[in-house]
Amino acid sequence: MSLATLADVLQPALKGGYAVAGLVTLGWEDMRAFVAAAEAVNCAVILQAGPGCREHTPLPVLGRMFRHLAEAASVPVVAHLDHGYTYDECSEALDCGFTSLMFDGCRRPLAENIAQTRKIAELAHAAGISCEGEIGFVGYAEGEQSAGTDPEEAARFAAETGVDAMAISVGNVHLQQNKEGGLDEARIATIQALTNVPLVIHGGSGVPVEQRARLAKNTHICKYNIGTELRMVFGAALRDAVNADPSRFDRVSILKETHDPMVAATRHVLSALKG
Incomplete structure (x- = not known):
């Protein structure tokens, strides 16, 4: 059995100078491909x-x-609730076998965010x-703008x-389809000088691969959330499978053709963070 907690995989990453990918799942096809890719690269996921x-x-x-x-995998697999917004939702995820709870209180006033997050941390x-x-709101491409993380507030939040x-919010953006952005390395350095907790980048698809790899090696960034980048691969593979034979209607046979492209793309993501 390779079921792991978030701390199980991030503490070695913090000490070893690498990062672990938090891969956004939408269904069986992608989560199965993600584990297959992690086994091929021999890394946690x-x-x-x-x-x-x-x-x-x-x-x-x-x-x-x-x-x-996770129980059939040869590598550590974390079952993670992403962007839980209430205590009850986090508690339900715990009861359902999740091994990691992410509570998103970043839109709340600082004191309230700290109090609510501490309550979830104690539950976990x-x-x-x-x-x-999460401290500092991460915005959306073509949508609400980010509010960068204040390093002093981050230090208080972590403690x-x-x-x-x-x-943290350091130039990252959710749902970004290109890699033209980049992270604010000066702000990251200031935050990590004031804290010792593993740092997480949401919206990792918009971060250039070179910067992902370099910061994974040289900073406290131990987790990149990757969603859009891999969803785009899935969508392209699905369109190719459907268009290859318009008379085909069996969704199982169609969906099978997304597996190999997803594994290949995920291996690329994982390899860049492995160090």
Whole structure:
């Protein structure tokens, strides 16, 4: 059994100078490909169930899917709740077998974010699992703009919540389809000088691969969330499979053709972070 907590995989990354990918899942096809790629590269992987995934598939089902894959895997696999917004949602994920809870209180006033995140961290730690918190709002491409993380607030947040990982806003953007952006390395350096917790970059698809790899090696960034980049590969493979034979209607045979392209693209993502 290779089921792991977030702390299990991020603490070695922090010490070893590499990062672990938090891969955004939407269904069985992509999560299975993600684990296959992690086994091929021989590295840990974090399977993430975000709000969109949970809207489509209930938490009890996702928990069983993640754990089924982890128990058969030869590498550590984390079952991670991404962007949980309430205590009850996080508590349900815990009951459903998740090994990591990410509570997103970044839109709340600082004191409230700290208090609520600490409550989730205490819930997680009492059950022997991990907690990720977020300080500083990460915006969206073609949408709401980011609010950069204040380093002093980050230091207070890390100290007072007891989180196992801290997501920060340092130029990263959700749903970015190109890699024309980049992270604010000066701000990252200031944050890590004031904290010792593993740092997390949401919206990792928009970060140039070279910068991902370099910062994974040389900073406290231990986790990159990758979603859009791999969803684009899945969509292209699915279109190719459908268009190759317009008379075909069996979705299982169609979806099988997404597996190899997804594994190949995921291996590329994972290899760049491995160090």
